Amino acid sequence: MERCVIAGSLLCSRLCRASSRWWRHPSARKSAVVAGLCFVYLFFAVLQVSSSPSDGKRRIDSVPLRHNDAQKTQEPPTATRSNVLYITLRSKRQRPAVIRATVRPKLRKKKAKTLGEHDARVHGGKGRHNQDAWAQKRTNSTDAWTQIIHRALVLYKSGRFEDDYPGNSIRLYSQKPPPWFSPRDMAQMRLLSNSKVAALDVLQPEGSPSVLMFRSDVQASPGHPKECTVGCGVIKPPVDMSEVFAFHLDRVLGLNRSLPTVSRRFKALDGQLCPVTQWDPSITPLPxxxxxxSYQTSLKHKCWQRGAPKPEWNCSTIHHYEWSKMALFDFLLQIHQRLDRNCCGFRPRPEDSCVIAGYHGECGNMDNVELSSIVLRRTDPRHLVFFHNKGFFDRDEENLDFKLLEGIKELPDVAVGVLSSQRLREKLLQSLFLDQFFWESQGGRQGVEKLIDVIERRARVLLRYINAHGIKVIPMNT
Structure with missing residues (x-):
């Protein structure tokens, strides 16, 4: 035992002498300090990793999840306004929306191209063949509507015309309608949606499918029994259902230039949902x-804005501000039939009427192209009436018709204010909710919001266009 103690003491003394000699060198002291710091860092790192699961679990458990609270809370939201309060949640959508109940041809795998006369000769007349194919499909849809009209007339003449579905399609969530609807608007909407059909007749508009004009049981014109003055409507084909949306957009923007339009089902029309527009006998085409x-010339001279125009300007009876309102309205809905009948401001599809009729090939000489569907009231020649408001929701932002805005230097402040106020969606939802049949035909709120998505994107494009081109936003209370 004594030998072990002696040997241990000798070993310790030798280690102490060796360490004292080693510590005298500067490099040895530096290495020792670095090794000590590394050991301390490694010790705390291992300690933190070993204690992290329990701490993390404690932190996650201590934070309340909003999702669980939202599921437990079932109290209904309280409205802050007299009308419906909608939460404006944006739904993601990659493709443009399409109004339901419209007849559209099946999409081809290959993208169809519009061929000119030279290309048609090179390809052996394939361009004309494609136009004939699309024309045949459009003709088939028109023929189907014509057959439905014929059956309805037969039922009416035999006294078996059933026109009513139970209930009224115009509904109010609160006691007051939205403020952009006048009492006259509400009265016309209710009359068009649930009035009984007392008489039926066929109208053939120029360049458009046949429509049915009905006289309701409230129509009273003792002096002119053949003239429909009150309580009459025009039943249009189901493919024109976008006119219902156009009417509500017109009122929300404060333009007030469209005729009241509602959606309605008729048993005699195979139960199809059709747009019904107010019949106004005072409407007449622009003289x-x-x-x-001449339209561009009138925009430059600002006809009737500063009094009577000069005779050499060749102005029409329409006030200058009316063209600005129409251009804004048509751009949001991409209605090209009025200002761009030949589809020169965008790339049309082969099935569009301007391609089938051959108008698109006349874009090289736009000066002599006559504007169409420009109507007014005989009693009010200064203001336009937005008629045939069939919009297109299937055009993306890269193919918008900017020709509709050509020559426009001013836009109405009320409409632009609605577009830039971030409340367009809320107002359109409240407005379209009134038309129950249209709301349900689009798939409820989800389907209606897809249509509003398209209008909102176009509104953002229009606002950028206004800033880029220095367009003035002014009051247009005429």
């Missing part, structure tokens, strides 16, 4: 011929 060049 004379208004070409694209």
């Amino acid at each position: 004379g011929h208004l070409t694209w060049s």
Whole structure:
């Protein structure tokens, strides 16, 4: 035992002498300090990793999840306004929306191209063949509507015309309608949606499918029994259902230039949902011929804005501000039939009427192209009436018709204010909710919001266009 103690003491003394000699060198002291710091860092790192699961679990458990609270809370939201309060949640959508109940041809695998005369000769007349194919499909849809009209007339003449579905399609969530609807608007909407059909007749508009004009049981005109003055409506084909949306957009923007339009089902029309527009006998086409060049000239001279125009300006009876309102309205809905009948401001599809009729090939000479569907009231020649408001929701932002805005230097402040106020969606939802049949035909709120998505994207494009081109936003209370 004594030998072990002696040997241990000798070993310790030798280690102490060796360590004292080693510690005298500067490099040895530096290495020792670095090794000590590394050991301390490694010790705390291992300690933190070993204690992290329990701490993490404690932190996660201590934070309340909003999702669970939202599921437990079942109290209904309280409305802050007299009308419906909608939460504006944006739904993601990659493709443009399409109004339901419209007849559209099946999409081809290959993208169809519009061929000119030279290309058609090179390809052996394939361009004309494609136009004939699309024309045949459009003709088939028109023929189907014509057959439905014929059956409805037969039922009416035999006294078996059933026109009513139970209930009224115009509904109110609160006691007051939205403020953008006048009492006259509400009265016309209710009359068009649930009035009984007392008489039926066929109208053939120029360049458009046949429509049915009905006289309701409230129509009273003792002096002119053949003239429909009150309580009459026009039943249009189901493919024109976008006119219902156009009417509500017109009122929300404060333009007030469209005729009241509602959606309605008729048993005699195979139960199809059709747009029904107010019949106004005072509406008449714009007197004379208004070409694209004369239209642009009237925009430059600002006809009727500063009193009576000069005779050499060749102004029409329409006030200058009316064209600005129409251009804004048509751009949001991409209605090209009025200002761009030949589809020169965008890439049309082969099934569009301008391609089938051959108008698109006349874009090289736009000055002599006559504007169409420009109507007014005989009692009010200064203001336009937005008629045939069939919009297109299937055009993306890269193919918008900016020709509709050509020559426009001012826009109405009320409409632009609604577009830039971030409340367009809320107002359109409240407005379209009134038309129950249209709301349900689009798939409820989810389907209606897809249509509003398209209008909102176009509104953002329009606002950028206004800033880029220095367009003035002014009051247009005329």
